[in-house]
Every structure is written in structure tokens, then in C-alpha cells.
Amino acid sequence: MSAAPQHSVFSLRRVSALAHNTLLELVRLKVFYFLLLFALLVIGCSIFTVKFSFQNPLQVLKDVGLGSMSIFSWLLGLLCTANLLPKDQEDRTLYTILAKPVSRFEYLLGKLSGVFLLLTLSTLMMSAVFAGVLGLREQQEIAEITQTTAPEQLPKALEAVRAAAFQLNLIPGILLILLKALLCSTLTLLLSTVATSSVFTILTSVVIYLIGHVQSIAREAWLSGTGQISAVTKVLSAAVALVFPDLQLFNVVDEIAVGTALPLPLFLQIAGFGAFYILVYFLLAQVFFSSREL
């Protein structure tokens, strides 16, 4: 009889098998069809701006594109993550997996990585559609302007069109959109380790998302109000800020859309903030999941 094989506490192979399987599950559930809606929206918007000849059609297109990319990736992450654990537990596939030499940490990490892969892929696809549509419109605009503008004003007009089109400075913005979606899915995963139903998970996650967007504004209004601010208020608002991530930070994307370049230090600061919350939420999820009765 062979001796017992040495057990390695952490194995990348196991985690990647789980991640790959999660991605495969989501792909075979046909979640990518969801992205067709995004494509339709962006293309529709493009046609719409032609029909009604806006002042700056490319700018409208860019705002709509980035805005819907943000909503779509958030929603995709939320809906895919909320059911991940409950489904495995209900179907008892969790038993079969954890009966293998797989730790709960590896399981959780594998599942989350699968969602992260899905979100990264869909962000890439959405960006490709977005850049494609924007590029086409740019060509149309250029052709039109070349015909209608006087030759001496042409270089300046062309410059304006190019500035409004897809530019490399959009990439940090898209990365932040992705990061926000990853953050929200990790939060959803954390909620699903304590919740007893996925309806609860989804609703709570949506509420936290909304609070995350208004909390910084509310806090400012609250703290800058006239009169004495009690210590209790300060502690309370700090606690709220700690528990709920300040998602308003990610709205620098709006600035990027109008052409403002994002300074690297600020980008890194926001990215670090997002990564920190992802790490904390994931570790909390692990704490709850490892002590949970299956």
C-alpha cells in the first residue's frame, strides 16, 4: 500500500480548477447574452444621436457607453455571485467538492476568481463594442466635417472630434468600472455566506450599493451643518464610512468621460481603496464560511 500523499495546504491547481468550472457554469448558463443588451443599447444610442443631431453626439455616446458599462458590470457581478454558494449547497455539489482535499478557503477563492474572470472578460467585450461603435461614429463625423467645414478651420474641427472619440485615457476609467464591479461582487459573496436566501443577499447588496453612493454626500452635509458636532455623530459617521465603501470615489469616471485626464496618483489611490475593500470583504467571507454548518 502506498504511503499517504503529502497534503499541500494551498494548491493553485485546485483553485484554478474551481475558478475555471465556475466560469464554465456561468458561460453555459448563457449569462453573456446579457451583454447583447449592452451592445444594443450603445448601437441604439449611436443611431439616436445621428437622428436628432445633438451638439456633440460623440460625447453623448461616450457618457451613455461608460454609464451603462458601469451598471451592466455591477449587475452582472451581483446576479452571478448571489446564487453561487446557495446553489452549490442546495444541490449538495458542495459536499462532493469539500469531500475532496479542498479547503473552504480554496473553494471560496476559486468561486470568486471565476466571477472575476467572467467580469474581466465581459468588460473586455463591452469595451470592444464600445470602442467599435465610437470609432465608426468618429469616421462618420470626420467625413461629414470634411465636407461642411471651410479648409482653414478643418484641422481644429477634426481635433475636436478626435478628442471626443475613444481615447487611451478612457482605459483607467474602464479599469475603475471593472474594479467597482469586482468590489460589489465580493460584497455579495460576503453577504451570501451569512444570508439564508439569495433574495436577501441581492436586496442587501443593492441597498449597500446605493448607500455607498450617497454616504459621502450625506456625511458631508451632516458634518458641515451649523452648530456643534457631537463626538457620537463623528464616530457614527466614521463607522458608516468604514462599513460601506465610498462608491462615489469611482465616479471620477464621469470626469474622464468629458476628457479630463486622471492623474496617476489619484488612480492608484482609488485602485488601492478598491483592492483593500475586496481583500477585507473576502477575508470576512472566509471567516463566516469556514464556521458555517453546511
Add this chain to the structure above:
Amino acid sequence: MSTSAISIQNLSKDFSVPFRRDAVRAVKNLSLEIPPGEVYGLLGPNGSGKSTTMKILLGLVSPTAGSTSVFGINSTLVGSRENVGFLPENPYFYKYLTGLETLLFFGKLCGLAGTPLKHKAHHLLETVGLADAHDRRLGGYSKGMLQRIGLAQALIGDPRLLVLDEPTAGVDPAGSHDIRDLILQFKAQGITVLLCSHLLNQVQEICDRIGIMHQGALVAEGRISDLINPPNQTQLVLENASPALLAALAKQTVEAGARVVGEHKPHADLERFFLKITGGKH
């Protein structure tokens, strides 16, 4: 003495029930040792705590009191599952995977990869009789087919211990016999098997020892022959015996100071009959 394949010491498990103050006691002070290479049958009525015991053994459920270990490693450690194959009751796998993909997935979780894993998976599909269905999705598998893929999945990591929770539930009689033969094959290879089943005939055929649980407690344990056979009785089955021969035998028996306890025709087994009609083996 070598370490036991399975060691269960004073194990108890309470499940708390919502809206009730007292908990359900699923397992009561259970102690059990299973040496390597033995086929052990855990029997008991529904709800007697068999599945719960197995889940605790695999670290899926945490014990309220007591402890369990597999080849000397405590069940709470992930490393204890390195040598174990588990078939849960009513197994249910990812519907969107094919039979082959399922085995590849579980193989990777056991640390296998590449060509050896592929060969292994195909070989196991052959073994459990699913070679023809290997590229079909599990969503379209029947209950018995799921049971078979479950068994293949339990075997993928070359386990030294197999824990099978009702391995033949939902499997047709021929398939059930195949599984019986497989278990005997594992036994010949020195693999320890812990199984629970409601098919007492089968348990009798394959198990070295059994334990009977009732309401969470182990109420009987030992070799089957020791448990059920009256030690001072012998059965004699005759063919073409004339009434005169029978009378003579009876007379001789009494003369020798023994006693004929009963006389009846050997009853044919429905399982055997079913297999003959449906053309199954045996």
C-alpha cells in the same frame, strides 16, 4: 498495531432546530474502529444518523462532542481527505458538465492533471458502465446514471478508503450487482470500504462486519455470521430426496441426540429471478 482506517470516538451530534429549544440528537455517543482493508456496513432505519456520521467523518459537519479520524488524521483537517473517496446519498453534480468533464474536474481537485487524468477518467467511465454517455450533460442523466458517475468520481483520486452512502439506491438490479462486484474488487485491492445501504441481502454478501444504528446510537456490532447464525444449527439442502430417505434421516437424527428444527423448500430469491428474466449477469 497499524492505525485504523476509520476511528470514531464517543461521537455525538446535535442539530439545532429553528423555533424549538431542544436540539435533534442525530448521533449519540458512537464509537467505532474499522481496520484497513475491511468492508464495513452501517445499517439502520431512516433518520438513524448514518449519513450524519459519514458527513462528520469527512469534515462536512462538525461534531458536537467526540472526534473522528481517517488513517490517524483528524477529520477536521483537510489533509484527512487526501485518501478518501466519498459518494454522498442522492448525489447531484453540476448539470451543465458532461460525464467526462465531471471526472476531469474532480480529478483536478485531487491533484491529477494531463494525460494520466484523461486515461483515468475514461477508464473509470468504462468501469461504471457510462462510456457511451461520457459526452452527455449530467442534466440528462437518470438517477442510476448519476449514482454511477458518483461512484466514478469517488474513485478518481485512487482512495485508500471509500465512503459510500447508499451506493445502489436507484440503480437497476444488474447495475447493483456490478457495484457489488466492484466493491469486492476494491476489497481485494486492500481498499477499506464504509458503506450504508438498506439492501440487507447485499450487505450480507459483501460486508465483513456491520454496525446497526438506531436513533443515533450503535445498538449492535460485529461479524454478520456471529450476529445472526444460531451457533449450533446446520442447514442441509437436498435434491431428489425420496420421502423414505427423509424419514430415515429424521430417524437417524433423533437417534444421534440431535433435533430437526424445520423442513422447507429453499426459497428462490426474487432478485435472482429478476436477473434471469432481464438477462442480467449472475
